[in-house]
Amino acid sequence: NEKWVLVQWINLKVSLSSCLCVSQELIFCGCTNGIVRIFQAHNLHYLANLPKPHYLGVDVAQGLEPSFLFCRKAEAVYPDTVALTFDPTHQWLSCVYKDHSIYIWDVKDINKVGKMWSELFHSSYVWNVEVYPELEDQRACLPSGSFLTCSSDNTIRFWNMDSNPDSPWQRNIFSNTLLKVVYVENDIQHLQDMSHFPDRGSENGAPMDMKAGVRVMQVSPDGQHLASGDRSGNLRIHELHFMDELVKMEAHDAEVLCLEYSKPETGLTLLASASRDRLIHVLNVEKSYNLEQTLDDHSSSITAIKFAGNRDIQMISCGADKSIYFRSAQQGSDGLHFVRTHHVAEKTTLYDMDVDITQKYVAVACQDRNVRVYNTMNGKQKKCYKGSQGDEGSLLKVHVDPSGTFLATSCSDKSISVIDFYSGECVAKMFGHSDIVTGIKFTYDCRHLITVSGDSCVFIWHLGPEITNCMKRHLLEIDHQEQGQQNTKDGKWSSHPRQEACTSSKICSLSPGEQTEDELEEECEPEELLKTPSKESLDPGWETDPSKGVLI
Template sequence: TRLLHLHSRSVEIMVMLEKVLGITTQTSSALTCDPNTGQIAYPTGCVVVILNPRQNKQRHIFNTARKTVSALSFSPDGKYIATGENGHRPAVRVWDVEEKTQVSELHGHKHGVACVAFSPNMKYLVSVGYPHDMIVNVWDWKKGTLIASNKISSKVMAISFSEDSYFVTVGHRHVKFWFLDESREFKVNLSTVPLVGRSGLLGELHNNIFCDVACGQGKMSGSTFCISYSGLLCQFNEKRVLEKWIDLKVSLANCICVSEEFIFCGCANGTVRIFHTHNLHYLSDLPKPHHLGIDVAGEEMLRRPGATYSDTIALAFDPRHHWLCCVYKDHSIYIWDVKDTRQVGKVWSDLFHSSFVWNVEVYPEFEDHRGCLPPGSFLTCSSDNTIRFWNLENGTHVDFQKNIYSNNLLKIIYVENNTQHLQDLTNLPDRGENANYLDVKSGVRVMQVSPDGQHLASGDRAGNLRIHELKYMDEVIKVEAHDSEVLCLQYSKPETGMALLASASRDRLIHVLNVEENYKLEQTLDDHSSAITAVRFAGNGEIQMISCGADKSIYFRSAQKVSDGINFIRTHHVAEKTTLYDMDIDITQKYVAVACQDRNVRVYNTASGKQKWCYKGSQGDDGSLLKVQLDPSGTFLATSCSDKSISIIDFHSGECVAKMFGHSEVVTGMKFTFDCKHLITVSGDSCIFIWHLSPEITTCMKQHLMDLDQVQQQRKAREPVWPHQVRGGFLLPICALYEEFYVCFHVAHPDLPPLLLSPAPACVLTNGKLPMWAKRLLGEADNADTAAFNSRVSYQPQGRWAERAAKEPIKTMLDADLNYFTPIKNSSLHDSELEPQNLNRLLSEVRKVSLAQGRGQQEGNLLSWLSQPSPKKILLQTELSSELFLPFLPPRPWLCTMCQSDALVSEAETEMTDVEENFQQTSSLPQTPEQEKYLRNHFETLADAQEAALFQNPRLSISTRFLSSCQKNSRWADIYLYFQPSIRERTI
């Protein structure tokens, strides 16, 4: 049963944000504490997380404008929270904490809000804009009016209200005291007045960059404390005069926090120094957090000599419990109990990703508890060069018990033990304005868990493929697989009868590895002409591979067994008019859903390649669909759009049942959990969102799974159980066509050494899902999905060449294009060794073309050369067929058929895929500078050609060796040109 009424329900009811694993705080301006309850508030993209550390529970406030939250401040009574945001026409918003609703919206900035603060009497709210705004505003937030404003010539980084009627701003060579005269508000009759400000007397410290400020409390309410990047702690008196300053003796200082007794200074390398407020006497340091590269599952919290710690970037003090919240540069949070500075204890902590999160995978569940991870676990990978294992369940596991660092994090794998990318390099208060995306080629781009849960395959941005075994978390295999970043990894399902791993990359190649033979390379596919965005395995009992790419093509392939392994041949090719970014296959293996740039989801039949449905995948009118993910039952699919929204759509009807937002960057990965209760999304904002699905959606999924199980049980009861095998075939001698072809060629050129002296190799002809034209030629029934493979005798050839066919079905292969249907596996391209070789030797082999070597080549090399889809070779092949062979060969129709095979295949594929409907094309360009820059860096460039030359990369990857083999086999062209000078002159 379908829930057709779901789309009328509100998003809050259908899907709710349950938990956020991440933080986007960059300075203390985006970290605040409720002085009455001790709750901590911090931003996570477009969502404000209100954390109760004692109960480890979160509440969430959504910025309905979908702009990144850049500044936060609790009101003194804790009932309201003010937020600032960045982007076009940002607003200062005031929210009711209990109701989680907006109570005020104030517009007065153009580019972004750097910091906000309530006055002690809660009557006023102050906001400071980004440098291009150059303005500070004072609001009567309850009335929604601007009562005072002034220009600022410096970049302001922090603000603090004193218990008196003034506030202080600090920044680049800037310390300024601003005074509020309430009498002026009534004199000018509610019009905005200039805000009066006076600079602090810095003396010889005027060239410093002051990064944070805090006004004193209680007996020290007349003092103001500020800190500089250079590590200076300064104290100003009521007359704005610099009274004292001390050197913190650190390489860098970032933040400051003041209570009635203590001053806390956050510095580099995890240091937090504690001083007394009355005399600035040094007391002690807080305990340092975990060191970079910590094993959260095995190590205790001990200081290691020579270890590196993350910088402290934000502080917030809880006066009720005497707790200090510290945020570090690696996006970790610690809450310390500082009631006794000599015995500081940790109250709560968590560790998050510090950079783009590219992919998420849900660990499979097993009934016999043979999994390496506890039930409900999932994995994420990031540009911070880590793979993290999470679990939100409260149960315990023998190997993964709760650790002292995080209640949710089980394990961290540091790829190649590289920790230099763990600290966030975009630590800017106006990140949204500058959008400083550091496109370094580091980090894990994609990963996939094997169906048995024992192996984890991961691909990085440099093209390396790694295999980790999950029982002991050891790296067992590392292969230089590609020349560019790996974009997709996919294991084949157990139902297919084979254990394969497909690796696709921006270098437009797909490598197929045999898992059972220690990930031996089986085949390399080069059908795509641009970056491959997705590859999937499909089929029950038979293996299908489907891939899509930025070249707007979808390729359907079937597997066939050969004597030395497995080989994929192309069965269908669908050419679209829009870029294809992602795809997923439903549980029945019958349909594949593709996310398209025009915001449509196109659903194709995996057997025929024909389009089944096409519906809107995003409710907005801007952006492109980047990701699509089906739930475990195949009832709903989730899509992510470049406008940062997420939609849940009924897979069969195309109706949208829920739409969510909250990430500040595009969603790069999504997964439904196997219990059908949660949807996990990850984004470029470094955050992980866990969405709780409504009981209606969960019930619909489980009911569909039960229906499918009943159908499967009935089918098993009616049909005999056939053993799993991969496309059975039978061996035949090589085609007589090839024999006649070379005999005629040798007669025409007696000076050429004979090529057919050795016995002909065997080829495999399978009875799998061939194109319709090939099935008709082989005598199969018209219905490809139900008809069995007919015997050779049942086929009666027709046409002019019927006599020559002589009832041999292998002869019907003459109508197939050798470039697309090659029953002989190319031995020259097969390479089971994955160890690097010498690049100079490869290059020398490519460049060496010897006539003596060419005359000694056997027919296998010639067939290999003819099967390479190179433009030069295709041109030469055509010329050789028309000018070299035809004048000397008898006029036989089968030769003309072979020469026109490209056209026949193209016409047949066009007929198979001519079901596209006409859709109205709308603009899919990004509408904001942030979206445009992010898409250009990570998604739109997928369709760009490789900038580097073919062998400019010194890596000896599988892709490099494959391309070198292609060039090596091109020496046959020079052999033919030697015998035809006219052709040689034209080609050169």
């Protein structure tokens, strides 16, 4: 009940201070523009300022020397300090900044503050993740095991978790895992998280552009080009050696939802882009990304597009109109054209799809939480199984591992599942993200699963040894099959399935590429390839009431 009296106060001389941390001897005040002021706790005597972090828009790849951090750029804007915590044991101060970067400063001697650790993360919704292909060292633009993420903060970030000190790739002073940041626009208004300050707008007082951000991206199979599409419909092509922007075109009238390069086995180098404007553009990579064809089959947003086939190239697309279109490429006098061969109409919205390594099957993530597997040649449904163990939500993403053994799915209930591709058995289920999972990818070494989410986080999951070993065994079997196929002159194959595949692992089912007698008979009937499957030919057991309210 005592009357509180103001004994002492001090002017921080900043426009805003948002956090405070107090120890027995020191007071730390976090302020705007990267400022952290240090005062004595007993008398509020000013002692020093912490060094500022990186400026917004910094090229982290150029920060190879420690002195780069303390070089000041004229008219630079620094991220606001939003959280502080002090470790009295080590005398370390941890700072969280508004662009979602984290620094740990050693403040044993406040006149000689040193940086112990730092990381620069996405500051907004992360939309997509892509794993850089495994290439020979002289052809690779990025180290082995690298992956890329894109976000509504208008950046594409290149990551690598390899901590090998003998790596020829030199690390920067800002992060042990972040290799490079590509800023697709010159403005910095989206680099700071404004979700908790909606009324402040951008730094210069202009209204925030809510449609900003990189929505989707795709790395070319040769690892030389990066295609990205933003939420305004623009398509960009970056060259990955020097990160130069080669092409920028206003490809669509709405946000680009999917991009796909054709496989090198097809002998063609194409890029397909699809959008919320219901159009698919097919671009010729070898002709400086000139337009080859525009397809308008879909009547709603196109959610996924994939190329399939080893010799005869196919294009498969699905959308919010509940349709899957199968197309084959034909070379005409006026260029390459894709012609529709099959149209499958489902009773549920289709959100994503992926093709397995054999190019024979495409797995589709559906709104009713089922995964439907179709034959890429004839469009027939081969399997249907649950893609999520929960009873609510919709499947949003699906990805088949590099061996074609398992697939990973994400559901709108924020769960992630790893499922046996052939049996449909769920072998793992994970939670962790606080928002929906927007992207999911297996790494090529079969050891990790990478997920990205609307919570601005990137998670790297370590797969169990049983899953990894099974995937690697299947990859070896595929290599042996390909070698045997090259050595077989008459081209005849035994129709008997190999029973010895993965008998030592309970979670492994039918080997990838291995066919049942029924499937072989279907592929021997050419007249079936021209038919569109009817409702009666589909498995009736999957029909459920689709859930509502999922936003693409």
